[in-house]
Amino acid sequence: MxxxxxxxxxxxxxxxxxxxxxxxxxxxxxxxxxxxxxxxxxxxxxxxxxxxxxxxxxxxxxxxxxxxxxxxxxxxxxxxxxxxxxxxxxxxxxxxxxxxxxxxxxxxxxxxxxxxxxxxxxxxxxxxxxxxxxxxxxxxxxxxxxxxxxxxxxxxxxxxxxxxxxxxxxxxxxxxxxxxxxxxxxxxxIPPRPPRRFPIPERRSGRTDPQKLANWLGAERTDRNRKLFWASCVLAEEGVPFRDALDAMLTVEQPDFGSREITRTVASGYKRIHGTPTSASDRASRPSPKRDAAPEQRLAPARGL
Structure with a gap:
């Protein structure tokens, strides 16, 4: 006993x-x-x-x-x-x-x-x-x-x-x-809160246009991380390739909303939907969106997400 x-x-x-x-x-x-x-x-x-x-x-x-x-x-x-x-x-x-x-x-x-x-x-x-x-x-x-x-x-x-x-x-x-x-x-x-819903931007041919979502996000000035995560989940659900979503979202990079933060958040959204942000072949075959950046500044796939 x-x-x-x-x-x-x-x-x-x-x-x-x-x-x-x-x-x-x-x-x-x-x-x-x-x-x-x-x-x-x-x-x-x-x-x-x-x-x-x-x-x-x-x-x-x-x-x-x-x-x-x-x-x-x-x-x-x-x-x-x-x-x-x-x-x-x-x-x-x-x-x-x-x-x-x-x-x-x-x-x-x-x-x-x-x-x-x-x-x-x-x-x-x-x-x-x-x-x-x-x-x-x-x-x-x-x-x-x-x-x-x-x-x-x-x-x-x-x-x-x-x-x-x-x-x-x-x-x-x-x-x-x-x-x-x-x-x-x-x-x-502490019951979990229901996910916050945001208006869904225009869709194209049965799936969301990542650039239109990015433009919508760029016009926002509040809750950007939360909205970026939501947008990434939408793109993942609609079958948009991870790198296409990331390339579009990086176009709204700003001094207080940098590439590292954007990359981590997009990867988290894809991981939430698919269990992994992107495939190894996708990472290997697609160049970084910042081709002219110094090596230490180029984006690497987010780790630990």
């Missing part, structure tokens, strides 16, 4: 009034990396923040020997073995969104619930085996703290309006938890 994470095991063993140096050492001794945070605050003391987190006992004892009132920071994600859903109450009711996600079955598997000093909620889960980046759903009042993020762990405390308030363990699950389906939760909280 799976065991609880080391973090939750230590957390459940600590009392709410445990001295911060003792708690920091307990986490480190269990293999959970920690780093010191400003006493009564949320900002790291170390030069590189959560990147400095360690489970080395000598370093941890040195940090809290120097800053005995330092709060305990824990990097989230694979570094510590835990990820956190942060339910906020500042200007938005994050609990309403969290309850909706609960009814949809998207927030099961938690191991520990921690009340924050501002009356929010930190919901701890075992980290996934693969990297899960941190993100924010500000309108919903829910954040996810995964890889490249950190959390303040109990029994840390904040000083708010002159009053000291604790991060308090509220509940521990009776059974080990499971990794969160982060992408499902993110899609639920």
């Amino acid at each position: 799976a065991a609880r994470t080391a973090f939750t095991t230590v957390l459940a063993s600590l009392g709410p009034e445990a001295p911060l140096p003792v708690a920091a050492r307990a986490f480190a001794a269990a293999g959970v990396p920690v780093f010191p945070v400003a006493p009564g605050g949320k900002h790291p003391i170390t030069a590189h923040g959560f990147h400095d987190a360690t489970s080395d006992l000598r370093q941890v004892e040195a940090w809290w020997g120097r800053f005995p009132g330092g709060n305990i920071g824990v990097p989230t994600g694979q570094a510590s073995g835990v990820s956190v859903v942060d339910v906020d109450v500042h200007g938005v009711d994050g609990f309403a969104a969290f309850r909706r996600a609960g009814r949809a079955g998207l927030v099961t598997g938690w191991e520990a619930l921690v009340r924050s000093p501002t009356d929010g909620l930190h919901v701890y889960y075992p980290a996934a085996d693969t990297e899960q980046a941190s993100w924010q759903a500000g309108d919903a009042g829910v954040d996810f703290r995964g890889d490249r993020g950190y959390i303040i762990a109990p029994p840390s405390r904040r000083v708010i309006d002159g009053e000291t308030k604790l991060y308090r363990l509220a509940s521990v699950s009776p059974t080990p938890g499971g990794a969160l389906d982060v992408e499902a939760l993110r899609t639920f909280l």
